[in-house]
Amino acid sequence: MAGVSGPSEEGITWAHNAPLHRLNSMGLEARARLLATVASEEGLIRFLEWAQKTSEKFVVLGRGTNVIFAEKSLDAVILHLNGDFARFTMKAQEILAGAAALLARLLQNARKANLSGLEGAWGIPGTLGGALTGNAGTADWTIRDCVEWVEVFDSDGIKQRLTASEIGFEYRRSTLATLGVITQVSLALRADSRNSIEARIRRAQERRRSQPRGRSAGCVFKNPPGDSAGRLIDAAGLKGLRHGGAVVSSEHANFIINEGGATGSDIMELIEEIRRRVYERFQILLEEEVLILRSSKS
Numbered sequence: 001m002a003g004v005s006g007p008s009e010e011g012i013t014w015a016h017n018a019p020l021h022r023l024n025s026m027g028l029e030a031r032a033r034l035l036a037t038v039a040s041e042e043g044l045i046r047f048l049e050w051a052q053k054t055s056e057k058f059v060v061l062g063r064g065t066n067v068i069f070a071e072k073s074l075d076a077v078i079l080h081l082n083g084d085f086a087r088f089t090m091k092a093q094e095i096l097a098g099a100a101a102l103l104a105r106l107l108q109n110a111r112k113a114n115l116s117g118l119e120g121a122w123g124i125p126g127t128l129g130g131a132l133t134g135n136a137g138t139a140d141w142t143i144r145d146c147v148e149w150v151e152v153f154d155s156d157g158i159k160q161r162l163t164a165s166e167i168g169f170e171y172r173r174s175t176l177a178t179l180g181v182i183t184q185v186s187l188a189l190r191a192d193s194r195n196s197i198e199a200r201i202r203r204a205q206e207r208r209r210s211q212p213r214g215r216s217a218g219c220v221f222k223n224p225p226g227d228s229a230g231r232l233i234d235a236a237g238l239k240g241l242r243h244g245g246a247v248v249s250s251e252h253a254n255f256i257i258n259e260g261g262a263t264g265s266d267i268m269e270l271i272e273e274i275r276r277r278v279y280e281r282f283q284i285l286l287e288e289e290v291l292i293l294r295s296s297k298s
Protein backbone atom coordinates (compact mmCIF):
# COMPACT_ATOMS: atom_id res chain seq x y z
CA MET A 1 0.00 0.00 0.00
CA ALA A 2 2.24 2.76 -1.31
CA GLY A 3 2.26 5.87 0.81
CA VAL A 4 -0.96 5.00 2.64
CA SER A 5 -1.19 6.39 6.15
CA GLY A 6 -1.38 3.91 8.97
CA PRO A 7 -3.21 4.38 12.25
CA SER A 8 -3.71 8.08 12.68
CA GLU A 9 -2.54 9.31 16.05
CA GLU A 10 -2.31 12.93 17.06
CA GLY A 11 1.09 14.30 16.10
CA ILE A 12 2.19 11.26 14.01
CA THR A 13 1.51 10.38 10.38
CA TRP A 14 2.48 6.85 9.34
CA ALA A 15 3.21 5.87 5.75
CA HIS A 16 3.96 2.30 4.63
CA ASN A 17 6.20 1.63 1.64
CA ALA A 18 6.74 5.37 1.60
CA PRO A 19 8.35 7.14 -1.37
CA LEU A 20 11.47 9.05 -0.33
CA HIS A 21 12.17 11.14 -3.45
CA ARG A 22 11.17 14.36 -1.64
CA LEU A 23 13.43 13.47 1.26
CA ASN A 24 16.77 13.33 -0.56
CA SER A 25 18.67 15.92 -2.57
CA MET A 26 20.20 13.21 -4.77
CA GLY A 27 16.73 12.57 -6.23
CA LEU A 28 16.78 8.82 -5.57
CA GLU A 29 13.51 6.95 -6.05
CA ALA A 30 13.75 4.78 -2.95
CA ARG A 31 10.99 3.63 -0.62
CA ALA A 32 11.03 2.95 3.11
CA ARG A 33 9.12 0.15 4.84
CA LEU A 34 7.74 2.71 7.27
CA LEU A 35 7.96 6.49 7.47
CA ALA A 36 6.70 8.21 10.61
CA THR A 37 6.32 11.98 10.40
CA VAL A 38 5.95 13.65 13.76
CA ALA A 39 4.84 17.25 14.21
CA SER A 40 5.02 17.80 17.97
CA GLU A 41 6.85 16.68 21.10
CA GLU A 42 3.74 14.69 22.12
CA GLY A 43 3.84 12.88 18.78
CA LEU A 44 7.55 12.19 19.22
CA ILE A 45 7.01 10.75 22.70
CA ARG A 46 4.29 8.46 21.32
CA PHE A 47 6.56 7.39 18.46
CA LEU A 48 9.41 6.59 20.89
CA GLU A 49 7.01 4.52 23.03
CA TRP A 50 5.96 2.62 19.92
CA ALA A 51 9.60 2.03 18.88
CA GLN A 52 10.43 0.69 22.32
CA LYS A 53 7.35 -1.56 22.50
CA THR A 54 7.99 -3.03 19.06
CA SER A 55 11.83 -3.05 19.40
CA GLU A 56 12.00 -1.29 16.03
CA LYS A 57 15.24 0.55 15.28
CA PHE A 58 14.77 3.81 13.39
CA VAL A 59 16.77 6.44 11.56
CA VAL A 60 16.05 10.17 11.73
CA LEU A 61 15.94 11.81 8.32
CA GLY A 62 15.72 15.58 7.77
CA ARG A 63 15.82 16.77 4.14
CA GLY A 64 18.28 14.04 3.15
CA THR A 65 20.87 16.46 1.77
CA ASN A 66 23.84 14.39 2.95
CA VAL A 67 22.34 10.94 2.48
CA ILE A 68 22.48 8.13 -0.05
CA PHE A 69 19.86 5.39 -0.03
CA ALA A 70 21.85 2.28 -0.95
CA GLU A 71 18.77 0.27 -1.97
CA LYS A 72 15.54 0.98 -3.81
CA SER A 73 13.48 -0.73 -1.19
CA LEU A 74 14.71 0.05 2.30
CA ASP A 75 13.63 -2.28 5.03
CA ALA A 76 13.88 0.50 7.58
CA VAL A 77 11.80 2.74 9.81
CA ILE A 78 12.41 6.41 9.14
CA LEU A 79 11.47 9.22 11.50
CA HIS A 80 10.94 12.64 9.95
CA LEU A 81 10.21 15.77 11.99
CA ASN A 82 8.09 18.71 10.80
CA GLY A 83 5.30 20.97 12.17
CA ASP A 84 6.41 22.42 15.53
CA PHE A 85 9.96 21.25 14.87
CA ALA A 86 10.28 23.47 11.77
CA ARG A 87 9.54 26.66 13.76
CA PHE A 88 12.03 29.15 15.10
CA THR A 89 12.02 32.42 17.04
CA MET A 90 14.52 35.23 16.91
CA LYS A 91 15.65 36.68 20.22
CA ALA A 92 18.09 39.53 20.90
CA GLN A 93 21.28 37.56 20.17
CA GLU A 94 19.89 34.05 19.90
CA ILE A 95 17.83 31.91 17.57
CA LEU A 96 15.69 29.29 19.23
CA ALA A 97 14.94 26.75 16.52
CA GLY A 98 13.40 23.33 15.99
CA ALA A 99 15.58 20.63 14.48
CA ALA A 100 13.55 20.63 11.25
CA ALA A 101 14.15 24.34 10.59
CA LEU A 102 16.10 24.93 7.37
CA LEU A 103 19.62 26.27 7.91
CA ALA A 104 19.20 28.62 4.93
CA ARG A 105 16.09 30.23 6.49
CA LEU A 106 17.88 30.71 9.80
CA LEU A 107 20.77 32.40 8.02
CA GLN A 108 18.40 34.69 6.05
CA ASN A 109 16.61 35.75 9.24
CA ALA A 110 19.87 36.33 11.12
CA ARG A 111 21.12 38.39 8.16
CA LYS A 112 17.97 40.58 8.23
CA ALA A 113 18.36 41.09 11.99
CA ASN A 114 22.08 42.01 11.63
CA LEU A 115 23.09 38.98 13.67
CA SER A 116 26.39 37.32 12.90
CA GLY A 117 27.47 33.69 13.37
CA LEU A 118 25.72 31.77 10.58
CA GLU A 119 27.33 33.37 7.49
CA GLY A 120 29.49 30.27 6.93
CA ALA A 121 26.28 28.29 6.41
CA TRP A 122 25.62 30.09 3.13
CA GLY A 123 24.85 27.44 0.49
CA ILE A 124 24.63 24.53 2.96
CA PRO A 125 21.28 22.84 2.33
CA GLY A 126 19.20 20.87 4.81
CA THR A 127 17.91 21.16 8.33
CA LEU A 128 19.50 22.39 11.52
CA GLY A 129 19.23 18.89 13.06
CA GLY A 130 21.04 17.37 10.09
CA ALA A 131 23.71 20.07 10.21
CA LEU A 132 24.32 19.38 13.90
CA THR A 133 24.47 15.61 13.46
CA GLY A 134 27.23 15.93 10.87
CA ASN A 135 28.78 19.15 12.27
CA ALA A 136 28.27 20.73 8.85
CA GLY A 137 30.56 23.54 7.81
CA THR A 138 33.40 24.78 5.70
CA ALA A 139 37.16 24.89 6.11
CA ASP A 140 36.93 27.75 8.64
CA TRP A 141 33.46 27.47 10.21
CA THR A 142 31.22 24.72 11.56
CA ILE A 143 27.74 24.83 13.08
CA ARG A 144 29.32 23.94 16.41
CA ASP A 145 30.73 27.50 16.55
CA CYS A 146 27.32 28.96 17.37
CA VAL A 147 25.65 26.20 19.42
CA GLU A 148 24.58 27.25 22.91
CA TRP A 149 22.57 24.12 23.76
CA VAL A 150 20.74 21.24 22.09
CA GLU A 151 17.72 19.33 23.37
CA VAL A 152 17.50 15.62 22.59
CA PHE A 153 14.93 12.97 23.44
CA ASP A 154 16.46 9.62 24.36
CA SER A 155 14.85 6.29 23.52
CA ASP A 156 12.85 6.39 26.81
CA GLY A 157 11.30 9.69 25.72
CA ILE A 158 13.31 11.64 28.32
CA LYS A 159 14.28 15.15 27.29
CA GLN A 160 17.82 16.30 28.01
CA ARG A 161 19.42 19.69 27.40
CA LEU A 162 23.12 19.52 26.49
CA THR A 163 25.46 22.49 26.29
CA ALA A 164 27.91 22.63 23.37
CA SER A 165 30.77 21.43 25.60
CA GLU A 166 28.78 18.31 26.58
CA ILE A 167 28.49 17.27 22.93
CA GLY A 168 31.42 15.72 21.11
CA PHE A 169 31.93 17.65 17.86
CA GLU A 170 34.62 16.61 15.40
CA TYR A 171 35.30 17.14 11.70
CA ARG A 172 31.94 16.25 10.05
CA ARG A 173 30.82 14.25 13.10
CA SER A 174 29.05 14.71 16.39
CA THR A 175 27.93 12.42 19.18
CA LEU A 176 24.36 13.75 18.86
CA ALA A 177 23.07 10.91 16.70
CA THR A 178 23.96 8.41 19.43
CA LEU A 179 22.37 10.55 22.17
CA GLY A 180 18.85 10.66 20.77
CA VAL A 181 16.52 12.66 18.57
CA ILE A 182 17.46 16.35 18.32
CA THR A 183 14.40 18.54 18.83
CA GLN A 184 15.27 22.11 19.88
CA VAL A 185 18.43 24.15 19.54
CA SER A 186 19.66 27.48 20.85
CA LEU A 187 22.13 29.23 18.55
CA ALA A 188 24.13 32.07 20.08
CA LEU A 189 24.73 34.93 17.62
CA ARG A 190 26.11 38.42 18.04
CA ALA A 191 25.07 41.80 16.72
CA ASP A 192 27.31 43.08 13.94
CA SER A 193 27.25 45.67 11.17
CA ARG A 194 25.46 44.92 7.92
CA ASN A 195 28.71 45.50 6.01
CA SER A 196 30.73 42.91 7.94
CA ILE A 197 27.95 40.33 7.68
CA GLU A 198 27.57 40.89 3.93
CA ALA A 199 31.36 40.65 3.45
CA ARG A 200 31.43 37.26 5.21
CA ILE A 201 28.48 36.03 3.14
CA ARG A 202 30.30 37.08 -0.04
CA ARG A 203 33.35 35.06 1.04
CA ALA A 204 31.15 32.01 1.69
CA GLN A 205 29.52 32.48 -1.74
CA GLU A 206 32.96 32.66 -3.33
CA ARG A 207 33.96 29.31 -1.77
CA ARG A 208 30.78 27.69 -3.05
CA ARG A 209 31.36 28.88 -6.60
CA SER A 210 33.53 25.85 -7.44
CA GLN A 211 30.74 23.49 -6.42
CA PRO A 212 28.28 21.97 -8.91
CA ARG A 213 24.56 22.72 -9.00
CA GLY A 214 23.13 19.32 -10.06
CA ARG A 215 21.39 16.77 -7.84
CA SER A 216 23.98 15.67 -5.29
CA ALA A 217 24.53 14.94 -1.61
CA GLY A 218 27.38 17.46 -1.28
CA CYS A 219 30.90 16.20 -0.75
CA VAL A 220 30.96 12.41 -0.83
CA PHE A 221 34.25 11.74 1.00
CA LYS A 222 35.88 13.34 4.01
CA ASN A 223 39.10 15.18 3.39
CA PRO A 224 42.00 13.02 4.57
CA PRO A 225 44.32 14.79 7.02
CA GLY A 226 46.27 17.50 5.22
CA ASP A 227 44.75 16.86 1.80
CA SER A 228 41.53 17.23 -0.13
CA ALA A 229 39.43 14.33 -1.39
CA GLY A 230 38.37 16.43 -4.39
CA ARG A 231 41.98 17.10 -5.37
CA LEU A 232 42.89 13.38 -5.06
CA ILE A 233 39.91 12.15 -7.10
CA ASP A 234 40.64 14.78 -9.74
CA ALA A 235 44.37 13.90 -9.84
CA ALA A 236 43.43 10.21 -10.26
CA GLY A 237 41.65 11.28 -13.47
CA LEU A 238 38.17 10.31 -12.31
CA LYS A 239 36.13 13.37 -13.28
CA GLY A 240 33.34 12.22 -15.60
CA LEU A 241 33.53 8.58 -14.41
CA ARG A 242 30.03 7.14 -14.62
CA HIS A 243 27.93 4.26 -13.31
CA GLY A 244 24.43 4.42 -14.81
CA GLY A 245 22.97 7.86 -14.11
CA ALA A 246 25.60 8.70 -11.46
CA VAL A 247 28.67 10.66 -12.55
CA VAL A 248 31.71 12.24 -10.89
CA SER A 249 31.22 15.99 -11.33
CA SER A 250 33.54 17.68 -13.80
CA GLU A 251 33.38 20.86 -11.70
CA HIS A 252 34.36 19.38 -8.33
CA ALA A 253 35.51 15.76 -8.15
CA ASN A 254 34.22 15.14 -4.61
CA PHE A 255 30.61 15.49 -5.84
CA ILE A 256 28.61 12.70 -7.46
CA ILE A 257 25.76 14.02 -9.59
CA ASN A 258 22.54 12.20 -10.44
CA GLU A 259 22.21 13.13 -14.10
CA GLY A 260 18.88 11.29 -14.29
CA GLY A 261 17.65 7.91 -13.19
CA ALA A 262 20.64 7.06 -10.98
CA THR A 263 19.95 4.31 -8.45
CA GLY A 264 21.47 3.80 -5.03
CA SER A 265 23.47 0.90 -6.41
CA ASP A 266 24.89 3.06 -9.27
CA ILE A 267 26.13 5.49 -6.62
CA MET A 268 27.49 2.78 -4.33
CA GLU A 269 29.39 1.22 -7.27
CA LEU A 270 30.81 4.59 -8.21
CA ILE A 271 31.87 5.27 -4.60
CA GLU A 272 33.67 1.91 -4.42
CA GLU A 273 35.42 2.45 -7.75
CA ILE A 274 36.59 5.94 -6.69
CA ARG A 275 37.85 4.58 -3.38
CA ARG A 276 39.69 1.73 -5.10
CA ARG A 277 41.29 3.88 -7.80
CA VAL A 278 42.38 6.66 -5.42
CA TYR A 279 43.90 3.99 -3.16
CA GLU A 280 45.75 2.35 -6.07
CA ARG A 281 47.16 5.69 -7.13
CA PHE A 282 47.94 7.37 -3.78
CA GLN A 283 47.63 4.64 -1.09
CA ILE A 284 45.07 6.85 0.68
CA LEU A 285 41.81 5.21 1.72
CA LEU A 286 38.96 7.72 1.39
CA GLU A 287 36.21 7.56 3.99
CA GLU A 288 32.64 8.55 3.18
CA GLU A 289 31.34 11.84 4.46
CA VAL A 290 27.77 11.17 3.29
CA LEU A 291 25.51 8.95 5.34
CA ILE A 292 24.69 5.67 3.63
CA LEU A 293 21.28 4.32 4.52
CA ARG A 294 20.74 0.59 4.13
CA SER A 295 18.01 -1.81 5.19
CA SER A 296 18.19 -2.25 8.95
CA LYS A 297 18.24 -6.03 8.55
CA SER A 298 20.90 -6.21 5.81
Ligand code: EPU
Pocket (backbone or CB within 6 Å): 137, 138, 139, 140, 207, 208, 210, 217, 218, 219, 220, 221, 222, 223, 228, 229, 230, 231, 232, 234, 251, 252, 253, 254, 289
Ligand atom coordinates in the same frame (compact mmCIF):
# COMPACT_ATOMS: atom_id res chain seq x y z
N1 EPU B 1 40.38 20.50 -6.02
C1 EPU B 1 40.82 19.97 -7.21
N2 EPU B 1 39.91 19.35 -8.03
C2 EPU B 1 38.58 19.25 -7.70
C3 EPU B 1 38.14 19.79 -6.48
C4 EPU B 1 39.06 20.42 -5.65
O1 EPU B 1 42.01 20.03 -7.54
O2 EPU B 1 37.84 18.67 -8.50
C5 EPU B 1 41.35 21.20 -5.16
C6 EPU B 1 41.05 22.70 -5.13
O3 EPU B 1 41.65 23.38 -6.20
C7 EPU B 1 41.61 23.11 -3.80
C8 EPU B 1 41.44 21.86 -2.92
O4 EPU B 1 41.23 20.76 -3.82
O5 EPU B 1 42.97 23.39 -3.90
C9 EPU B 1 40.27 21.98 -1.94
O6 EPU B 1 39.05 22.18 -2.65
P1 EPU B 1 37.87 23.09 -2.09
O7 EPU B 1 38.37 24.44 -1.73
O8 EPU B 1 36.74 22.99 -3.04
O9 EPU B 1 37.48 22.46 -0.70
P2 EPU B 1 37.17 20.95 -0.31
O10 EPU B 1 38.21 20.56 0.69
O11 EPU B 1 36.99 20.09 -1.50
C10 EPU B 1 35.65 21.51 1.77
C11 EPU B 1 34.44 20.81 2.31
C12 EPU B 1 33.20 21.36 1.63
C13 EPU B 1 33.11 22.85 1.84
C14 EPU B 1 34.37 23.48 1.22
C15 EPU B 1 34.39 24.99 1.36
C16 EPU B 1 34.91 18.50 2.93
C17 EPU B 1 34.88 17.08 2.51
N3 EPU B 1 34.52 19.39 2.03
O12 EPU B 1 35.76 21.11 0.40
O13 EPU B 1 32.07 20.73 2.26
O14 EPU B 1 31.97 23.38 1.20
O15 EPU B 1 35.52 22.92 1.90
O16 EPU B 1 34.95 25.40 2.55
O17 EPU B 1 35.30 18.80 4.07
C18 EPU B 1 30.32 19.10 2.26
O18 EPU B 1 30.56 18.94 3.46
O19 EPU B 1 29.42 18.46 1.69
C19 EPU B 1 31.13 20.03 1.49
C20 EPU B 1 30.96 20.18 0.19
